[in-house]
Each structure stands twice: as C-alpha cells, then as structure tokens.
Amino acid sequence: MKKILCVFIFLCASLSAFTQSFKDDEETKQILIPKQVYVGDSARLQYSFSTPKDIFFDAMPAFRNVQDITLDFSSPVFDCIKNDCTILNAALVRSGINYTITVSFVPWKTGKITFPQFDLADVIPIFSKSNSSESSRGIFKVEFAPIFIDSLAEKMNASSLRSPSSPVTLPGTNYVLWTIIISFVLAAFLIAFFLAKLPRIIRKIKLFKKKVLFLRNSILTRLHLIFLARAHKAGDPEFATAWQRIMRSYLSIRFGTDFFPVSSSKIKDRLFSFAGQTMNAKQKKSAEVLSAFFVRTDYIKFAHDSIDSRLLPAEEHEAVFSKNERNRLIKRTSIAIQTLESGDVKK
Secondary structure: HHHHHHHHHHHHHHHHHHHHHHHHHOOEEEEEEOOOOOOOOEEEEEEEEEOOOOOHHHHHHOOOOOOOOOOOOHHHHHHHHHOOOEEEEEEEEEEOOOEEEEEEEEOOEEEEEOOOOHHHHOOOOOHHHHHHHHHHOOEEEEOOOOOOEEEEHOOOOOOOOOOOOOOOOOOOOOOOOHHHHHHHHHHHHHHHHHHHEEEHHHHHHHHHHHHHHHHHHHHHHHHHHHHHHHHOOOOOHHHHHHHHHHHHHHHHHHHOOOOOOOHHHHHHHHHHHHHHHHHHHHHHHHHHHHHHHHHHHHHHOOOOOHHHOOOOOOHHHOOOOOOOHHHHHHHHHHHHHHHOOOOOOOO
C-alpha cells in the first residue's frame, strides 16, 4: 500500500513540474527583429514556446494537418496599446511541439511598450468565435516581455530640427533634368511661334493650292486645244462648239465664276467686271481677243447655211473658217492664256 501511495505522489509531482515547465522562462523565448527599433520602423516580435498540446486541433479538428494560423489582434484586449503601436499582422506557426507567434507592428512612441497578457483562444479567429466549453477554458496563456523603442534623436544627440536638405539625386540627373526643362521651354516657344504664324501659314497654303490649281487648269486647257487642232475631221460648227466649251471651262476655274451661262457678247464685260482693275494692258488686250473669238465661233456655230453667210464679200460673211484660221485661233488662244496667267489677275 505504501508503494502505491509513493508512486501516486511521484506521478502528481512529476505532472505538476511538467506543466510548470511550459510556463518557465527557460521554455519561452522572445526575439525583437531588428534589435534596435525606432519610431515609425517596421518591426517583428517572435515569441516561441513548447507544449505537448495540439493547439491547432483544439482550435478546430480540421486544423490537425495545418502548420500555421493567422491570428486576429483586433480583440478589445489590445486596445491598451493602440496608441503605442499599430499591429500589421500576426501568425502562429508550429513545428512538432514547438510553436512560434510572430507579430509585425509599427511603433509610434519611444520607451517601453507592454503587450497585454492574452490567451491563444482569444486571437485564433475560429476558436475565439466558438461558444464551446473548450473556448471557455482557453488554450495557452501568452505573456510578452516588455519591448523598448529607441529614440533616433537621442542616438544622434540632436536637440533641434535640421534644416531641409536638397533631394539626393543620381550622378548626371541634374543634366537630364535641365535638358528636359530646356527642351520643354523650347518646344513651348516653337508652339507659340507656330500658333502666332498660323493664319499667315494658312493663307500661304491656300495661295499655293490656288496657284497649283491655276497651273493645272492652264496646262490642261492648252493640251485640249492642241488635241482640238488635230481634229481635222471635225466640221467648223463642231470645232467652234468644242473651242467654246474648252474656254468656258478654263475661264470658270480661273476666275471662280460660271462662264457657261454667259453669252459670247458678254464675255468681255464679265471678265472686266471680275479682273479689270487688276489687269495690265497686255492682259486686257488678251481678254478682248478671247471675247472676239467667242463672237466669231458663235457666228460659225449659228450662221452656217444662213442668208447672212451668203452676203458679200464672202471672206467677211461666210460661216466657215478660212484657210489656216483654226490654227491661228488655237495659237492666239494659247498666247492669251499665257498672258492671263503671267500677272496678278483677280482670283
């Protein structure tokens, strides 16, 4: 009986010592990373301990094979340190019977910061929300040792604020910045200069386009006249009609008004009304020549086989072109066009 009693006492004493060893300072280890932490720095606090209890299984049977759990430090228990630091995240990692609590935080004051004592049941999200009896008795009590936040001002023996310093830049950065600034100013100046000259540039572009249009018009007109001169099979009325169509098209483009409805006898008046004040003597003479040609071609078109065409003298009244008259008409018409294109005639 005495042996049984001795064994029982020994087992109770061993169990008590084994349980106490989990809470002994030798079985817990706390590390602050980095060792020197200043206000505003990101720091990490690691708290390691050992226990044969399966904390993960106690929290949730489904956690038996899980190696880490995210902890929730938003509990009201930690309200007392909210002004001292901001807890970024926390986690519990296990390796066999060894567990490590890692807390990442940013301190906001110098001196000692003391984390409140808490039970793991309060910070494991699933376990802390459970209403089971297991939750009421807790899992493992954790008590961090106080940590100390250094003062950077005291370390540097600074008693007042330093004057602002210029930004630190890479070698050669100033040259790049000045190049960009000068390029920007130069580009702005060129844009402003271009905008100031824009109306004049637009006018010159329009004038150039008109000159190109007039040059093309005169070249095509003379080509058409050359082709007409070679149309030997065309009768005189057909020749006269074709000549008037070519010249009315030329004058319409050259002076920007429709000459097709204008009668042949009014051609000179229309030309002088549009460009008379800007024509020199040679150009006015060319306009009169063209006007006379319109009258002559009209007579050949409409007086063919008429009574007037039989009057004498025949060379003045016949409604046909005389020998070589077609060639002379084409040649003098080309000269008149060149003369009109050579001066500042009204556009």
